Amino acid sequence: DIQVTQSPSSLSASVGDRVTITCRASQDINNDLAWFQQKPGEAPKSLIYASSTLQPGVPSKFSGSGSGTDFTLTIASLQPEDFATYFCQQYDSYPFTFGPGTTVDIK
């Protein structure tokens, strides 16, 4: 099975900060990498697929990059609504696996 790790596990940031989260797969997954956002008590929200393609309706302050085994999610200018937990997921091969998550909270 493909293992997925994320770093950091948590970070504190201020409104307006640029934030970068890293996701690493244990083997080459091409660009079959998605990002999701989840706020407490809410369902997850799909942000990005194919490493860098935004889902419809997702603001352009979110961006993704990477291929192979190393990927990043960047939030250009953190806003109050962006404080949440972010998960990456590889969907290159079953079983699909999520990273452990990165919690972004207010500094």
Place this chain on the structure above:
Amino acid sequence: EVQLLESGGGLVQPGGSLRLSCLVSGFNFRSYATNWVRRAPGKGLEWISSISSSGTTTHYAESVKGRFTISRDTSKNTLYLQMNSLRAEDTAVYYCAKDGSGWKPIDSWGQGTLVTVSS
């Protein structure tokens, strides 16, 4: 508008069974793969099962293989998850989720239903 509405969660004893349902609308159920994903208290998201758009192929996480069964009834626009031999570690919010077209991952989620396994 795509909608997925889960039901069937609740409290069940260890070793017991439960069937979750997910009523979908706003898209052609026969054209998209659908999934179950869970999040246990204090843990991250865990993908647990998928069924293909044709309904002929299913996949499971090792943690539930042999105990859980995914299925669907296209005439009722409903996705199911039959859960048997439940364990305390199956306690979680269970989400149904729809894939995008082609080889694309989840693009829409239900609100979730809570399953608690406890005596």
